[in-house]
Each structure stands twice: as structure tokens, then as C-alpha cells.
């Protein structure tokens with residue numbers, strides 16, 4: 001990824017999947033623009049980037065804040081004068097109350113919130129980066145998903161529905177942007193103990209499940225996801241688009 005500029009969203013701390021991806025991108029030569037959701041998370045990010053070989057740029061971006069989205073869009077020419085080659089969408093949120101108990105009780109407000117933050121933001125961010133990606137001539141977008149999009153996992157509830165919409169958005173964006181040589185894919189990761197995952201009851205059981213039943217009986221690391229994201233964002237994946245790549249030790253093939 002030498003000479004490529006990558007925007008990576010969603011680093012909250014060192015356990016974040018996005019941090020594993022950012023480190024893998026950096027290792028492979030990419031220049032990083034890292035977004036953070038709020039000032040509290042900026043402190044974490046500033047400490048983390050001290051470990052990188054090259055300086056990374058950091059930008060405040062809350063996808064629910066229209067003013068910040070507009071500022072981010074306007075700043076892209078300055079941040080990446082020759083264009084952005086890669087976007088990593090690693091953002092999800094739902095109210096805790098909607099991540100436990102009966103799906104039946106999901107409120108309209110909670111449903112809309114989960115969709116806006118976790119799914120719609122992919123389309124919105126893609127639109128913001130579109131002119132910059134055209135400038136780069138070829139670009140790749142990678143979103144993070146989970147198998148709760150197509151299978152029922154107790155408590156994943158509203159997030160499963162948001163991930164289904166996210167995966168569908170990946171396909172529609174891939175169709176829409178293919179003519180511009182912008183590829184859009186997602187990685188469906190196995191469970192990882194992160195801040196977001198801690199909000200879902202049953203994450204510990206999911207981790208044990210992988211160790212007990214997956215074809216490769218071990219849990220994945222954020223480095224594994226980073227390596228897969230490098231592949232999808234590199235020229236090696238030049239004609240791969242609209243694809244969901246599982247990095248889950250093979251768990252998704254099980255029928256029992």
C-alpha cells in the first residue's frame with residue numbers, strides 16, 4: 001500500500017478492530033488519516049499513534065453530527081491532496097437496552113439510531129469521500145460486519161438488522177461505484193473482545209463457541225482482520241467487489 005492514503009474510522013482504544021487495521025495498513029506503507037468520535041477518544045488515539053513508524057493525521061468525526069461531516073468533507077483536499085485510496089468503516093452503535101432481551105421490544109428510536117450510526121453512515125461517508133476517491137483514480141472501501149446479519153444470535157437483535165442493511169449497502173455501493181473503479185467490500189469478523197462487543201450480552205459465550213466448535217478452534221485477532229483488510233484494499237483484490245469476506249476461523253460454515 002505504498003503511497004496510498006487510507007481513512008480509518010472507529011478507533012476507540014488498542015483493542016479496536018480499526019486499530020488492528022490501521023497498524024496493518026501502516027506496516028504495508030499506507031499514509032493514515034484516522035478519525036475519532038469525540039475528544040475523550042482523541043486522548044487514546046494520540047497515545048496509540050506514538051507507536052506508529054510514520055506520523056498519522058487525526059480528525060474529529062461523529063457520523064451523527066452533520067456539521068462535523070461537512071467539515072470533514074471540506075478538509076479532505078487539504079488532508080489528502082492527491083486523493084484518498086482507501087476507507088475503512090468500523091463504526092457501530094445501538095442502545096444497550098436494544099442489545100438484550102426480546103427483539104419484539106425494539107423501539108423505533110432505537111432501531112433508527114442503530115441503522116443511522118451502523119449502516120447509513122457507510123453511504124454517507126462514501127459520498128463524502130467520493131470526489132477524493134475519484135481523484136485517486138482507484139479506491140477501496142471496507143466495512144466491518146458480523147454473522148448476526150444473516151443468523152440469529154440471542155441479544156444481537158437490532159444490530160443484526162443494522163448489519164444486514166450494512167451488507168446490502170455494500171452490494172448497492174459496489175454496483176454504483178464499480179464504474180469509477182471504487183470497490184466496496186466487507187469483512188465479517190469472528191467475535192473480538194472490544195468496547196462495542198462488551199455492550200452485547202453473550203460475547204464471552206461467542207468467544208468460547210469459536211474455541212469449542214469452529215473448524216480452526218481458536219479466536220481471531222485484530223491483526224487477522226487487518227491483514228484481510230490490507231488484501232481487500234490492495235491491487236491484489238483489483239476485481240473483487242461487493243463481497244463479504246469471513247475472518248472467523250470458519251465458524252460461518254457450520255450447520256449445527
Ligand SMILES: NC(=O)c1ccc[n+]([C@@H]2O[C@H](COP(=O)([O-])OP(=O)(O)OC[C@H]3O[C@@H](n4cnc5c(N)ncnc54)[C@H](O)[C@@H]3O)[C@@H](O)[C@H]2O)c1
Nearest residue numbers: 010011012016017037062063091092144191192194195196
Ligand atoms: N468486536 C466484535 O466481536 C466484532 C465482530 C464483527 C464485527 N464487528 C464490527 O467491527 C466494528 C468495530 O467495532 P469494534 O468491535 O472494534 O469496537 P470498538 O468499540 O473498538 O469500535 C466501535 C467504534 O465505533 C465508533 N462510533 C460509534 N458511534 C460513532 C459515531 N456516531 N460516529 C463515529 N464513530 C462512532 C466508536 O467511537 C468506536 O471507535 C463495528 O462495526 C462492529 O460491529 C465487531
